[in-house]
Amino acid sequence: MRALSNISYITEEIPTTKSDKDNQTRPELPASQDGITCEYDGSYLIINFEKGEGMASMVLSCVSDGCELCSVNFQASSQFVYYIGEITEPIKVEITTDTGSYYCEIIQ
Numbered sequence: 001m002r003a004l005s006n007i008s009y010i011t012e013e014i015p016t017t018k019s020d021k022d023n024q025t026r027p028e029l030p031a032s033q034d035g036i037t038c039e040y041d042g043s044y045l046i047i048n049f050e051k052g053e054g055m056a057s058m059v060l061s062c063v064s065d066g067c068e069l070c071s072v073n074f075q076a077s078s079q080f081v082y083y084i085g086e087i088t089e090p091i092k093v094e095i096t097t098d099t100g101s102y103y104c105e106i107i108q
Contacts, residue, residue: 034101038093040084045107047080047095054098058082063090063106 035050047058056076060069069091074080076097084091087107095103 034097034103036095036097036101036103038095038103038105038107040087040107043083043085045082045084045093047082049076049078049080049097052077053101056080056095056097059094060084061092061094063092 035053037048039046053076056074058072058074060071061067062069072082074082090106090108093103093105093107095101
């Protein structure tokens with residue numbers, strides 16, 4: 001096995017937070033987009049929420065011209081599934097909740 005001679009190390013501080021539960025310092029991990037994830041399975045948008053967020057509003061629009069395709073209001077509980085069918089061009093998905101969370105992604 002050959003040894004690597006040109007190894008460089010990055011040394012920087014990792015942001016930490018104190019946990020009230022056990023009073024230990026732990027690295028602070030980056031969050032998802034405000035606790036909201038969205039997947040497209042070829043027909044459905046599957047939207048998951050880490051925690052209940054009250055009501056949510058979703059706007060789907062064409063990326064090419066910004067034309068709004070639809071707007072939907074729904075209860076932002078653990079999961080919301082919405083049928084959009086097969087898409088032929090990129091679509092922008094924007095979700096906002098009553099608690100102020102925001103999610104934006106382009107699906108293709």
